[in-house]
Amino acid sequence: MDRLLLALLFCLLGSVANAELIVEKNIAETVYIIDAVAQNDVEFRVFVGNPASGQPNVHMFEQFFDASDVGSTYVFDSGNDFTEAVALLTNGVDDFVTVFVDSIYQVVQESVFFSTAPDFSGRQITSIEATIDALDFNVVGSFLGNVITQIDFSGDLSVYAAVPEPSGFLLALCGLLAAASCHRAGRSAGRS
Secondary structure, three states, rough: OOOHHHHHHHHHHOOOOEEEEEEEEEEEEEEEEEEEOOOOOEEEEEEEHHHOOOOEEEEEEEEEEEHHHHOOOOEEEOOOOHHHHHHHOOOOOOEEEEEOOOOOEEEEHHHHOOOOOOOOOOOEEEEEEEEEEEEEOOOOOOEEOOOOEEEEEEEEEEEEEEEHHHHHHHHHHHHHHHHHHHHHHHHHHHHO
């Protein structure tokens, strides 16, 4: 009986109700492109990796966006790349995050990029989302017959993690109290 209650307790402690936002990082860049024609899209890439490990970087997002994408959210929550990215983001090592907005990029450690120490170790990441907040394309001049396009990009990278279900903890606690009470009552009855 006690083993059954303990098994029930472990099952309930592992129950998950939903996901919560654990960090949101704003990415804002201004890029100037010199090309034969005015630009109307921008490449956005985010990947995680650790050059010291010798393993290739894992891409989380790699897509071209245009003005019609403003207000859109793109979800990264499945597949081999997601599994590998989550493993890197939760391995307890301060890996590197690289963000490209066309030709401008930044490479920073996870702890700096996400304000974590050193990463999301111990968390169960359920999804990573990219939301495009603003994307403007403006021709600002010319150079040697080419057009200079200013691209203003703003977006958010959000990380969500599983949250244990509170009612599962409450039920488990009640089960433990009941088991302790039954055990104590059984010991008392055995002494009489």
